[in-house]
Amino acid sequence: MLTAEDNVLLTRTGPGTPMGDLFRRFWQPVLLSEELPTPDCAPVRIKVLSENLVAFRDTDGNVGVLDVNCPHRRASLFFGRNEECGLRCVYHGWKFDVNGDCVDMPSEPAESNFKDKVKITAYPARDYGSCIWIYMGPIETMPELPQLEWATVPETHRNVRRWLQESNYMQSTEGEIDTSHVSFNHRWFDLSKAPRQNLARRMKNGQPMNNMDGAPQLTVKETDYGFVYGSRRDVGDGEYYWRVTQFILPFYSLIPNPGDREGGRCWVPMDDEHISVFQYSVSTDEPFTDEQRKLMNVSPEKLLRVKYEFADGSVVDTWQPERQMHNDFLIDRDMQRTVNYTGIASGREQDMAMTDSMGSIGDRTKEHLGTSDTAIISGRRILLRMARELQEGVEPYAPSHPEVFAVRAIDVVDTQGDFFKLLEEQAELGKAQPIS
Ligand code: FES
Ligand SMILES: [Fe+2]
Incomplete structure (x- = not known):
């Protein structure tokens, strides 16, 4: 949990706020x-x-x-x-x-x-x-542009979508560094009914490895770009399923994925209660085909181009998913009993139903955080510290070092059980690679 004062510091990014000053450095x-x-x-x-x-x-x-x-x-x-x-x-x-x-x-x-x-x-x-x-x-x-892998690959290897979400940026940012929710929020009892993009999962003995250990062990390491954390799931036979995820300042995620697909999202505050979400996918191998792009665009399921009006009368032009808070994300209770954990048909909307239902700005004074929330605690601590330091005249390191953004999430099964040793042994997997 946070104090009320820290929750305000963390979530307010308007002109003249400490977090707003920090974000304006990027x-x-x-x-x-x-x-x-x-x-x-x-x-x-x-x-x-x-x-x-x-x-x-x-x-x-x-x-x-x-x-x-x-x-x-x-x-x-x-x-x-x-x-x-x-x-x-x-x-x-x-x-x-x-x-x-x-x-x-x-x-x-x-x-x-x-x-x-x-x-x-x-x-x-x-x-x-x-x-x-x-x-x-x-x-x-003013720095150079950050060398995020998804932004530097050829256009043929990239897919980006954007939409508006009705909640504070930090709720979604935290959702992205919360690996344990994958075992529950995104669980399918009947995988054959999952949208195709959800089938890219590591399997063992017919079971998705994500479901084999619902209490992964988390280790966090702070880095120049933010932090990297490893979630270790024990999948038996002396093997661990490692998902190694980066939190890249100030609001980017990279999601581990088996195969030749990288991706993630960032959560750009429109104001303190709305975000512009960018979802990026990269093929690290061949250019995306039209068919692959179509499949990537099923989550969120349907984006509608809208003119969105705010309470103060201001207006933006953006997209919004069809499933939203006001229609309960079209939850299907039969589906929830038999097909998946949430009764919500697509992965992004499963996340949105959780993060947006916390309230437009979640009250972190009332939370009860456990061991699975280690990465969330780190993310908050880093942002709060940097916002305070900037007020004292300490500029953030990352924006003026655009090369530190060139990293990749790791998804690997390994017998190595120590996170820091894994990072050394699999260092190449964690770097953005030029695409030939
Ligand atoms: S309001 Fe007069 S020129 Fe714009
Ligand atoms: Fe999720």
């Missing part, structure tokens, strides 16, 4: 590149760390991310004209380029220099790894 993915498909296409509304923004691709193909509200009289630039290398407000014609400079102000006399004095908030933006990334921190600490 580049963050904020929308898919395909959402701005062509020069001068329609702008897209986003919300990042409680700031309302608009993204557009200008005539030269450069991406701009600006405050959504025009600095003149605050009309939304979403309605703007995206033309001739700038986004023009359609109220009085003020026009802004990707750097936030006001490049035209037709409502003022031609001799006026007022436009040179007006600037709109603009964040540096990059196309990278099929996503648009922005940097919202001080310009003097």
Whole structure:
């Protein structure tokens, strides 16, 4: 459990908050590149760390991310004209380029220099790894983009999806470093009814190894990029099933997977009660086929393109899964008795039903954490420590060392029972590898 004060510190990322300051030291993915498909296409509304923004691709193909509200009289630039290398407000014609400079102000006399004095908030933006990334921190600490494997592989080997979820970023971040839930929340009594992507499981004697030991032993090791933890399941015959997972600052997961597939998710705060989720998959071998992409896109099952309105009237353009809290994730009680543990048909929604039902910001003062929560405790401790240190002037290490992000999750059966020795012996498996 946490104190109420630490829970606030951990979960609030708006402007001026300690965690918000920390997150602003990192580049963050904020929308898919395909959402701005062509020069001068329609702008897209986003919300990042409680700031309302608009993204557009200008005539030269450069991406701009600006405050959504025009600095003149605050009309939304979403309605703007995206033309001739700038986004023009359609109220009085003020026009802004990707750097936030006001490049035209037709409502003022031609001799006026007022436009040179007006600037709109603009964040540096990059196309990278099929996503648009922005940097919202001080310009003097702006780092290179992080060398996350999923972002650096050829597009043919990558699949990325994005959707909105109605809960604080930390609940999903914790869900991803909580390996023991896999034995329960994602259990199928009848594997033949599972969506195909769930069949990539290690089996022994006809049993998924995940189900063979519901109380895995966890060991955590702090690293430059966050931490790595190993979950060891005893699968008999002197063998251990190791799932080695990275928590990459500030909010990325890498999920161990048998075979030639890597992947994970990140949870970018829109505000303190909503996240923009990016789910990335990488083929470490051949390019993805259309059939493989279709199968990857079954969880969440169906993403609907929506205009999502917040309580304060702000709006974003995003996707949402069909199964959501308001329809109880379409739980099927018959299925829950006979087919799987949750009665919810797909893996992501099984997770969402748990993390989003904690409340939009979970109350960590009321929890009872056990030994299986070791990694969650570490994740919280690291983020809280870094947020406090930054307030004292200590910059985080990872953002300015983009190479530390190039790691891979490990999924292996081994006779080695010691986590630290396993990491040494299987060091190559834990590194991102160039794809030929
Ligand atoms: S409100 Fe945008 S130009 Fe006036
Ligand atoms: Fe899960």
